[in-house]
Amino acid sequence: MSSKASRILIVEDEANMRRILSAMLSRDGYKVETAGNGRQALELLGKGSFQLVVSDLRMPQMDGLELLSELRRRGMACELILITAHGTIETAVEAMKNGAFDFITKPFDAAELKIKVGNALRTYEKRQLDAKLTPEGADRYNFIGSSPAIRELCRILDKVADSPTTVLVTGESGTGKELVAQAIHRHSARADKPFIRINVAAIPETLLESELFGHEKGAFTGAVALKPGRFELADSGTLFLDEIGETPKELQVKLLRCLQEREFERVGGLKSIKFDVRLIAATNKDLEAEVAAGRFRQDLFYRLNVVPIHLPPLRERSEDIEELVPYFIERFNKRLGRSVEGITPGAMAKLRAYRWPGNIRELENVVERSILLADGHILDVENLPTFSRHGVSPASLGESSPLGAEGRTPSSLKQVVKEHTRRVERHVIQQALGETGGNVTRAAEALGISRKSLQMKMKEYGLRNQRSELKQNRGDLHS
Numbered sequence: 001m002s003s004k005a006s007r008i009l010i011v012e013d014e015a016n017m018r019r020i021l022s023a024m025l026s027r028d029g030y031k032v033e034t035a036g037n038g039r040q041a042l043e044l045l046g047k048g049s050f051q052l053v054v055s056d057l058r059m060p061q062m063d064g065l066e067l068l069s070e071l072r073r074r075g076m077a078c079e080l081i082l083i084t085a086h087g088t089i090e091t092a093v094e095a096m097k098n099g100a101f102d103f104i105t106k107p108f109d110a111a112e113l114k115i116k117v118g119n120a121l122r123t124y125e126k127r128q129l130d131a132k133l134t135p136e137g138a139d140r141y142n143f144i145g146s147s148p149a150i151r152e153l154c155r156i157l158d159k160v161a162d163s164p165t166t167v168l169v170t171g172e173s174g175t176g177k178e179l180v181a182q183a184i185h186r187h188s189a190r191a192d193k194p195f196i197r198i199n200v201a202a203i204p205e206t207l208l209e210s211e212l213f214g215h216e217k218g219a220f221t222g223a224v225a226l227k228p229g230r231f232e233l234a235d236s237g238t239l240f241l242d243e244i245g246e247t248p249k250e251l252q253v254k255l256l257r258c259l260q261e262r263e264f265e266r267v268g269g270l271k272s273i274k275f276d277v278r279l280i281a282a283t284n285k286d287l288e289a290e291v292a293a294g295r296f297r298q299d300l301f302y303r304l305n306v307v308p309i310h311l312p313p314l315r316e317r318s319e320d321i322e323e324l325v326p327y328f329i330e331r332f333n334k335r336l337g338r339s340v341e342g343i344t345p346g347a348m349a350k351l352r353a354y355r356w357p358g359n360i361r362e363l364e365n366v367v368e369r370s371i372l373l374a375d376g377h378i379l380d381v382e383n384l385p386t387f388s389r390h391g392v393s394p395a396s397l398g399e400s401s402p403l404g405a406e407g408r409t410p411s412s413l414k415q416v417v418k419e420h421t422r423r424v425e426r427h428v429i430q431q432a433l434g435e436t437g438g439n440v441t442r443a444a445e446a447l448g449i450s451r452k453s454l455q456m457k458m459k460e461y462g463l464r465n466q467r468s469e470l471k472q473n474r475g476d477l478h479s
Contacts, residue, residue, distance in 0.1 A: 185280075326343075
């Protein structure tokens with residue numbers, strides 16, 4: 001789900017502020033609705049799903065804290081950002097410890113609000129990857145799968161979850177690093193204390209120090225009130241630093257000192273503040289390579305890498321796909337109002353054969369798309385996107401690079417799209433010809449195009465010789 005298609009509910013008793021917030025977020029492409037107090041908000045929340053609630057703290061009938069409590073009591077998964085006046089910051093901090101995503105003070109900076117809204121929606125989307133119980137012992141950590149990799153992960157968590165030791169979780173994007181951090185927190189002695197997260201990559205460098213350590217009133221332009229940072233908010237609980245590899249080099253020194261001394265100063269402050277936090281960091285980068293390249297401090301790496309946990313990519317535990325797919329089918333049936341009952345063995349085989357550069361997040365998106373577009377009650381090969389059907393991914397074809405076929409930078413976005421479309425088409429046609437032994441008619445049927453169109457494409461991409469070779473090879477196999 002794209003965050004720009006997300007639904008946001010603004011809860012504010014001042015009509016003028018409601019209009020300002022609604023216009024600001026609507027201009028960014030969000031679907032926005034408004035409520036004048038907490039009770040009206042609950043009525044709207046009961047009628048439809050929202051991914052984020054932006055609520056004033058002080059309101060008649062039901063204030064922001066009561067609304068937060070009611071959201072959690074009803075099991076609503078939406079994130080909540082509180083808007084608070086200067087004198088109520090301590091209350092907002094307490095709200096974060098009770099499950100609010102973040103808070104912002106009046107008068108607020110529009111850019112800061114937009115950043116926090118974007119971060120909250122990304123967090124919501126990641127949380128939708130939460131897992132179900134599994135039959136082989138992984139259930140207590142809410143992971144789906146019974147592969148050796150998942151069983152080994154659970155074995156490690158059994159040993160480290162309830163210790164105060166710093167953990168570094170590594171793995172590609174979409175492998176579930178935040179799920180591991182949440183599992184560690186839930187099974188530790190700090191489970192009833194705050195779990196505070198921050199995505200380092202999502203915070204501008206100019207704001208990151210303040211977000212981590214807080215700032216004093218007047219510390220810089222726009223610092224109209226004292227603001228506690230994430231270390232302060234997480235005191236006695238767990239702090240999850242996601243994408244730690246993106247920490248600017250100049251801030252790494254202060255972070256290292258903070259971890260070594262177990263104390264910090266707010267930006268613009270002189271008083272040292274001690275804290276008690278269980279730290280979990282995560283990254284999709286190779287931090288040892290970053291250290292060798294001089295981009296990450298070696299001493300900070302050693303401080304973080306006390307207990308390393310590596311999450312394997314989905315392609316290295318493809319057997320778990322057979323448990324993940326039914327789970328996603330059940331979930332999207334409920335969300336989309338569909339009644340898909342399962343998936344054919346042929347389609348499952350295609351999913352297992354695909355490389356999944358986007359890992360579990362990509363699989364989730366493929367299942368959602370397939371269910372949405374399916375006509376019948378069983379997902380089959382033709383319901384799958386072309387790239388997963390033929391084992392090709394945009395990443396494997398170099399779409400992550402803006403370079404053209406000769407390593408030149410294309411002159412326009414249109415040229416980039418054209419070049420990569422040609423690569424994808426050629427690869428998919430090669431796959432289809434290979435699967436049909438060079439039979440053009442059958443390959444065209446598999447690709448959903450006419451025989452004449454396929455012949456023209458084969459001529460364009462120089463694949464006629466390949467067809468002859470495939471037919472010859474097929475003849476050799478049957479001789």
